[in-house]
Amino acid sequence: MHAADQTESALTEETLDPDDWDGTSELAHQVIEDAIAYLRDVRDRPAWQDMPDDIRAAYTEPLPHGPTPLRNVYRQVSEQLMPYPMGNVHPRFWSWYMGSSNFTGALGDFLAAILGSNLGGGNHAAAAMDQQVVEWCKQMLGFPASASGTLESGGSMANIVGLTVARNVMAGIDVREEGMAALPRPLRFYGSEQLHSCHRKAVEALGLGNRALRRIPTDPALRMDIDALRQAIRHDRINGFKPACIIATAGTVNSGAIDDLDAIADLAAEEGLWLHVDGCIGALIAIAPINRGLVAGIERADSIALDPHKLLHAPFEVGCALVRDSGAHHGAFAVTPEYLESTPRGLASAVWLHEYGMQTTRGFRALKVWMALKQHGIEKFGRLIDQNIAQALYLTTLIETEPELELAAPNSINIVCFRYRPVPWTGDLKALNTEIMLRLQEAGTAVLSDTTIHGEHCLRVAITNHRTRRDDLDLLVREVLRLGAIILAE
Numbered sequence: 484m485h486a487a488d489q490t491e492s493a494l495t496e497e498t499l500d501p502d503d504w505d506g507t508s509e510l511a512h513q514v515i516e517d518a519i520a521y522l523r524d525v526r527d528r529p530a531w532q533d534m535p536d537d538i539r540a541a542y543t544e545p546l547p548h549g550p551t552p553l554r555n556v557y558r559q560v561s562e563q564l565m566p567y568p569m570g571n572v573h574p575r576f577w578s579w580y581m582g583s584s585n586f587t588g589a590l591g592d593f594l595a596a597i598l599g600s601n602l603g604g605g606n607h608a609a610a611a612m613d614q615q616v617v618e619w620c621k622q623m624l625g626f627p628a629s630a631s632g633t634l635e636s637g638g639s640m641a642n643i644v645g646l647t648v649a650r651n652v653m654a655g656i657d658v659r660e661e662g663m664a665a666l667p668r669p670l671r672f673y674g675s676e677q678l679h680s681c682h683r684k685a686v687e688a689l690g691l692g693n694r695a696l697r698r699i700p701t702d703p704a705l706r707m708d709i710d711a712l713r714q715a716i717r718h719d720r721i722n723g724f725k726p727a728c729i730i731a732t733a734g735t736v737n738s739g740a741i742d743d744l745d746a747i748a749d750l751a752a753e754e755g756l757w758l759h760v761d762g763c764i765g766a767l768i769a770i771a772p773i774n775r776g777l778v779a780g781i782e783r784a785d786s787i788a789l790d791p792h793k794l795l796h797a798p799f800e801v802g803c804a805l806v807r808d809s810g811a812h813h814g815a816f817a818v819t820p821e822y823l824e825s826t827p828r829g830l831a832s833a834v835w836l837h838e839y840g841m842q843t844t845r846g847f848r849a850l851k852v853w854m855a856l857k858q859h860g861i862e863k864f865g866r867l868i869d870q871n872i873a874q875a876l877y878l879t880t881l882i883e884t885e886p887e888l889e890l891a892a893p894n895s896i897n898i899v900c901f902r903y904r905p906v907p908w909t910g911d912l913k914a915l916n917t918e919i920m921l922r923l924q925e926a927g928t929a930v931l932s933d934t935t936i937h938g939e940h941c942l943r944v945a946i947t948n949h950r951t952r953r954d955d956l957d958l959l960v961r962e963v964l965r966l967g968a969i970i971l972a973e
C-alpha cells in the first residue's frame with residue numbers, strides 16, 4: 484500500500500463492533516429466546532437426523548468477501564445448523580461417552596468470549612478463576628492442596644500432561660535437554676488392554692513408541708489383572724527395560740470397569756513407579772454419595788486426568804490434569820522467553836498458566852464450569868452421577884428380563900453393553916445389531932454406539948446424561964425388540 488492510501492484508510496477507521504447497538508441487542512435477545520426454547524423442547528426433537536443434500540451443500544458455499552447482515556447470518560445458522568446437531572444434549576443420546584451440556588455453562592462460554600481473555604496467564608480475575616476451578620477439582624477428588632493442575636481441552640490432553648511429567652521424572656536424565664535417544668534403558672508404561680486410545684497417541688507423541696505401552700490382560704470384570712501387571716514389570720526389568728509408569732483406568736470406555744486403584748497404588752509404591760489414573764470417565768464418581776467408594780484410592784495417584792465435559796456436563800471443551808508434585812509438573816513445561824517474563828506489579832505479575840501444559844494461548848474454560856458448580860453445588864452433580872448409575876442398573880434389569888436380550892459385560896457404572904440375540908437363530912449377530920443401532924439413529928429415537936467385549940460385538944449405552952429418564956430406557960428396550968423382529972422378518 485502506498486503511504487497516501489494508508490493515510491486515506493486511517494481516516495475511515497473501522498471496527499468489528501456493531502454500528503447499531505440497539506438493533507444488535509434486539510437480535511441478541513432473539514438468539515437467547517431461541518436458545519432457551521431449543522433446550523426446553525429438546526425432548527420433542529429427533530435425537531439425531533441426517534442433513535438433507537441442500538443443507539450439506541450449504542457448507543460448500545464460497546468464502547464471503549463482503550458483508551451479510553447479522554440477522555441473515557443468524558437465520559442461516561438457525562435453519563441450517565441448529566436442526567442437525569450431534570445430538571448429545573438429547574435425553575436419549577447415549578453414544579460414546581459425552582456430557583450433555585447445560586444452559587448455565589453456555590452462558591459461561593458466552594461471557595468468557597465477551598471478555599475474550601487469554602488464559603495463558605497474567606494478573607486478572609479470569610486467571611484467578613481458572614486456578615480456583617483447578618483447586619475445586621483437587622478437592623472433589625481428595626487430592627492434596629499442594630498438588631498442581633491445569634485445565635486442558637479434554638481428557639486426551641490431560642492424559643498427555645500427566646504422562647509427560649511421568650516420563651520426565653522417571654527418565655532419570657534431563658529428557659527435555661537430552662531427548663529420548665539419551666536414555667540408557669527404554670522406558671516402559673503399563674495399562675490394561677481396555678486402555679483408551681488416547682494413551683497410544685500420547686506415548687507416540689512422547690517418543691516412547693507404541694510398543695513401550697504394555698497392554699496388560701484383564702479379569703472377567705475387565706479390570707487390569709494385577710498379577711499379570713506384576714509379572715510384566717518383573718519381566719521388563721530382567722530384559723533391560725526401565726518400568727516407569729502404570730496407567731490405571733477409573734472407568735474404561737468400553738464397559739466402565741474401574742481398575743483396583745488401591746491394589747495398583749500399592750504395587751506402584753512397591754516397584755517405585757509413577758501412578759497415573761485416567762479418570763476421564765470415573766474420577767468424578769468421587770463426588771457421588773452412593774457410589775464414591777468405587778474410586779477409592781484415586782487420591783493416591785501421582786497424576787490424574789479428569790473430564791468436566793463428561794460427568795459435569797460442561798459445554799465442550801474442558802479437561803483437567805492434576806499432578807501431585809507441582810515442581811515436577813512445572814518443570815516439565817516451563818519455558819520463559821523474554822516476552823513472557825513476569826513483572827513485579829501489573830498484568831504480568833502472576834503465575835503463567837501456560838507453564839503447566841503445551842498451549843501458550845489458552846481459552847477461558849473455567850467460567851462455564853464455575854458458574855454451573857456455583858449454581859447447583861457439587862452435591863447435585865454427585866446425585867446426578869448416582870442417578871445415571873442407577874439408570875444403568877435399571878436398564879441392566881430390563882435387559883436381564885428379556886429373553887432376546889443379553890448383557891455383554893458385567894454392569895459397573897453408567898455404561899451398559901448388551902446385544903439382541905434372538906433364540907433360536909444363528910445368523911450374523913453383528914450385522915443384526917448394527918442394523919438395529921442404525922435404525923434407532925435414523926428414526927431419531929436414540930443414539931447408541933457399539934464395541935467389542937470379550938471378542939464379541941455388542942451395543943453400548945453410556946448414560947452420561949442429566950436429561951435421561953427411566954421411561955427413555957423403557958422405550959429403548961421396546962424399540963430394540965421391535966426393530967429386531969422387523970429386521971429378522973425382512
Ligand SMILES: *Cc1c(COP(=O)(O)O)cnc(C)c1O
Nearest residue numbers: 637638639679681736763764790
Ligand atoms: C473420553 C476419554 C478420554 C479422552 O478424553 P477427551 O475428553 O475425549 O479428550 C480418555 N480416556 C477415557 C477413559 C475416556 O473416556
